[in-house]
Amino acid sequence: xxxxxxxxxxxxxxxxxxxxxxxxxxxxxxxxxxxxxxxxxxxxxxxxxxxxxxxxxxxxxxxxxxxxxxxxxxxxxxxxxxxxxxxxxxxxxxxxxxxxxxxxxxxxxxxxxxxxxxxxxxxxxxxxxxxxxxxxxxxxxxxxxxxxxxxxxxxxxxxxxxxxxxxxxxxxxxxxxxxxxxxxxxxxxxxxxxxxxxxxxxxxxxxxxxxxxxxxxxxxxxxxxxxxxxxxxxxxxxxxxxxxxxxxxxxxxxxxxxxxxxxxxxxxxxxxxxxxxxxxxxxxxxxxxxxxxxxxxxxxxxxxxxxxxxxxxxxxxxxxxxxxxxxxxxxxxxxxxxxxxxxxxxxxxxxxxxxxxxxxxxxxxxxxxxxxxxxxxxxxxxxxxxxxxxxxxxxxxxxxxxxxxxxxxxxx
Ligand SMILES: *Cc1c(COP(=O)(O)O)cnc(C)c1O
Numbered sequence: 083x084x085x086x087x088x089x090x091x092x093x094x095x096x097x098x099x100x101x102x103x104x105x106x107x108x109x110x111x112x113x114x115x116x117x118x119x120x121x122x123x124x125x126x127x128x129x130x131x132x133x134x135x136x137x138x139x140x141x142x143x144x145x146x147x148x149x150x151x152x153x154x155x156x157x158x159x160x161x162x163x164x165x166x167x168x169x170x171x172x173x174x175x176x177x178x179x180x181x182x183x184x185x186x187x188x189x190x191x192x193x194x195x196x197x198x199x200x201x202x203x204x205x206x207x208x209x210x211x212x213x214x215x216x217x218x219x220x221x222x223x224x225x226x227x228x229x230x231x232x233x234x235x236x237x238x239x240x241x242x243x244x245x246x247x248x249x250x251x252x253x254x255x256x257x258x259x260x261x262x263x264x265x266x267x268x269x270x271x272x273x274x275x276x277x278x279x280x281x282x283x284x285x286x287x288x289x290x291x292x293x294x295x296x297x298x299x300x301x302x303x304x305x306x307x308x309x310x311x312x313x314x315x316x317x318x319x320x321x322x323x324x325x326x327x328x329x330x331x332x333x334x335x336x337x338x339x340x341x342x343x344x345x346x347x348x349x350x351x352x353x354x355x356x357x358x359x360x361x362x363x364x365x366x367x368x369x370x371x372x373x374x375x376x377x378x379x380x381x382x383x384x385x386x387x388x389x390x391x392x393x394x395x396x397x398x399x400x401x402x403x404x405x406x407x408x409x410x411x412x413x414x415x416x417x418x419x420x421x422x423x424x425x426x427x428x429x430x431x432x433x434x435x436x437x438x439x440x441x442x443x444x445x446x447x448x449x450x451x452x453x454x455x456x457x458x459x460x461x462x463x464x465x466x467x468x469x470x471x472x473x474x475x476x477x478x479x480x481x482x483x484x485x486x487x488x489x490x491x492x493x494x
Pocket of ligand 1: 195196197198199201222224267269271296297298299326327328329336337338
């Protein structure tokens, strides 16, 4: 029996590999940044331009953010060895919750170990039998899991399809739902598409529904003041519940949050399971996030956002000119569509050998046959970084195409 189990696990791994779906983890021996030191399989370390981090504002390796983390650890220790409600709440937790709520324009905020936990824990305490959640089909895995853990009726609409969303709203109302929540990513991470929050909030008003937005790929850099997708779509104040992360633009350490009206946050403190039954955030993590929010909110944040925007435009232009198939958009996520998983992996490997670090994405992260290299810009990239990387993309593509001619697919 036990042997069967281990044989089955090994078989599944072999299947994944045979389909070209294995996701290798490359070891980085430097800080996160536009240029990183990457350790190769043969043990050599190479310098590479990094185009696959969520380091939108370039703050993940920022010495001020790292020092704020170190200072918080010196002042408040490594951690509390407690969940928040027993003996785990320190001043720095309250400070970060207040800074988050104030920055994003909410009454209050509550911290989680990750946005994954925030999404996993936000639905179940607030909604139950007799309620309905209408979820975009491309929502992040953590929203899908969070919705599954909740007793509310589940409804789904195809990504960005407003007519289908309206049908679901009608059906939920006709079914007598007590509370209806529309749940959507603010930005869909595999495409960089920004949710149509203008239309979504208008529909929510018409059908008396609440709106929950997961703004992990927006907070800190999208819209006015970097306040996210609602600011970008000019519907600030209309999103009832916002979930987000400190693990991307806001310093890149880790940690998540839910921002909402006070009673909503209070009920989550009393009932959200990943909050109640998991350790308080480490002070270092809070210190890093506080420093990052400070930078993002201020004048420097404006500069960084301007630079990020310019970088995204320049990068899109360079790859389009070179004939790459991009998902159109304005977000610093710029997906290069390749189709087959193996091609995405091969091109990524070829690029690394030419000093550009990117990752191929394939099933189950994206649908089968839609493998891609998702490039992501950072405010920390210089125009020289972009030009070098664009040149490497062209050369790597030529090399991969040349190899596939001499070694036709399926023959190797
Ligand atoms: C990254 C991401 C998460 C998870 O954030 P963590 O803080 O790393 O757990 C959740 N939702 C979306 C849309 C994301 O992009």
